[in-house]
Amino acid sequence: MKPPPFGYRAPRTLDEALDALAAVPSGKVLAGGQSLIPLLNMRLAAPSHLVDINRVAGLDTVHAGDEGVRVGALARHARVERSPEAAAIQPLLGRALRHVAHPVIRNRGTVVGSLAHADPAGEMPAVLAVLGGTVEAASARGRRTIPAAEFFRGPLESALEPGELAVSAFFPAAPPRTGTAFAETARRHGDYALAGVAAVVTLDEDLRVSAARAGYLGICGVPLVLDLAGAAGPAGDWAAAAAHARDSMDPEPDIHAGAEYRRHLAGVLTERTLSIAAAEALRRAGV
Numbered sequence: 361m362k363p364p365p366f367g368y369r370a371p372r373t374l375d376e377a378l379d380a381l382a383a384v385p386s387g388k389v390l391a392g393g394q395s396l397i398p399l400l401n402m403r404l405a406a407p408s409h410l411v412d413i414n415r416v417a418g419l420d421t422v423h424a425g426d427e428g429v430r431v432g433a434l435a436r437h438a439r440v441e442r443s444p445e446a447a448a449i450q451p452l453l454g455r456a457l458r459h460v461a462h463p464v465i466r467n468r469g470t471v472v473g474s475l476a477h478a479d480p481a482g483e484m485p486a487v488l489a490v491l492g493g494t495v496e497a498a499s500a501r502g503r504r505t506i507p508a509a510e511f512f513r514g515p516l517e518s519a520l521e522p523g524e525l526a527v528s529a530f531f532p533a534a535p536p537r538t539g540t541a542f543a544e545t546a547r548r549h550g551d552y553a554l555a556g557v558a559a560v561v562t563l564d565e566d567l568r569v570s571a572a573r574a575g576y577l578g579i580c581g582v583p584l585v586l587d588l589a590g591a592a593g594p595a596g597d598w599a600a601a602a603a604h605a606r607d608s609m610d611p612e613p614d615i616h617a618g619a620e621y622r623r624h625l626a627g628v629l630t631e632r633t634l635s636i637a638a639a640e641a642l643r644r645a646g647v
């Protein structure tokens with residue numbers, strides 16, 4: 361199918377992009393186009409205008425600093441996945457990005473576009489949510505920082521308002537003695553996952569579990585984040601943590617998998633990722 365007719369703007373600066381978005385409130389940002397173009401072609405979206413940000417200078421940045429990794433709106437999945445600087449500061453990013461679609465899609469699609477698209481089966485929303493990251497939004501009215509916990513509102517629905525452009529996303533650094541892991545189950549590699557888990561475990565100076573969090577994709581309409589430190593206890597009983605996770609979720613069935621199968625997958629992946637993350641935390645603690 362062909363897309364419905366739309367107007368097209370191709371700004372070259374951020375100010376021009378924000379002016380274009382203010383002028384066409386029912387317009388949509390076009391970034392990598394890996395989700396938007398299929399939606400247009402299937403006529404599941406019919407925006408009046410596309411504001412193509414691909415020529416806007418200064419948005420294709422990846423900054424890794426002590427505090428975390430800031431990813432600009434035009435940084436492609438592949439660039440972030442292959443950044444050694446980003447991997448050193450927050451390894452969970454690259455680990456999860458390897459599961460996003462296929463290499464050709466990752467060469468074009470953007471990390472920030474994935475967040476703005478807010479697909480509950482997407483890897484990046486779950487990673488941002490479990491890390492407690494933020495999205496920086498800009499419009500002709502000004503800027504604001506949106507915490508991940510407020511950003512995802514429902515399936516394909518984010519807190520971005522008409523006229524707003526997500527200019528960057530911030531993924532906080534891994535604290536000392538912290539390990540991370542990512543795993544998902546998909547029917548074929550590169551497909552959207554039936555269920556997936558991003559896990560983060562932090563140990564205290566006595567090597568007891570001080571934090572254990574899991575972020576889930578494919579379970580409900582927004583990324584689900586569970587604090588599992590209490591269920592795991594200081595010694596890290598990951599089977600108990602997984603049982604608690606299974607009891608704490610209410611997965612949504614669809615044509616690909618039923619609720620009980622998704623709950624089962626989430627439990628298996630929770631135990632697996634938490635134990636891998638804990639082993640990495642021990643290594644980082646020098647044990």
Ligand SMILES: Cc1cc2nc3c(=O)[nH]c(=O)nc-3n(C[C@H](O)[C@H](O)[C@H](O)COP(=O)(O)OP(=O)(O)OC[C@H]3O[C@@H](n4cnc5c(N)ncnc54)[C@H](O)[C@@H]3O)c2cc1C
Nearest residue numbers: 389391392393394395396461469470473474476482483526
């Ligand atoms: C075959 C196939 C398999 C895929 N598998 C996966 C997968 O397993 N996991 C996964 O997570 N994704 C998957 N995707 C989607 C892919 O990762 C997309 O790249 C990503 O979801 C969106 O990024 P994009 O830059 O292409 O955004 P676009 O398609 O350009 O935009 C997507 C949406 O976000 C909005 N948007 C984009 N950027 C901004 C911005 N800076 N500010 C405000 N709004 C913005 C657009 O207006 C649009 O509504 C798949 C895609 C295909 C075609």
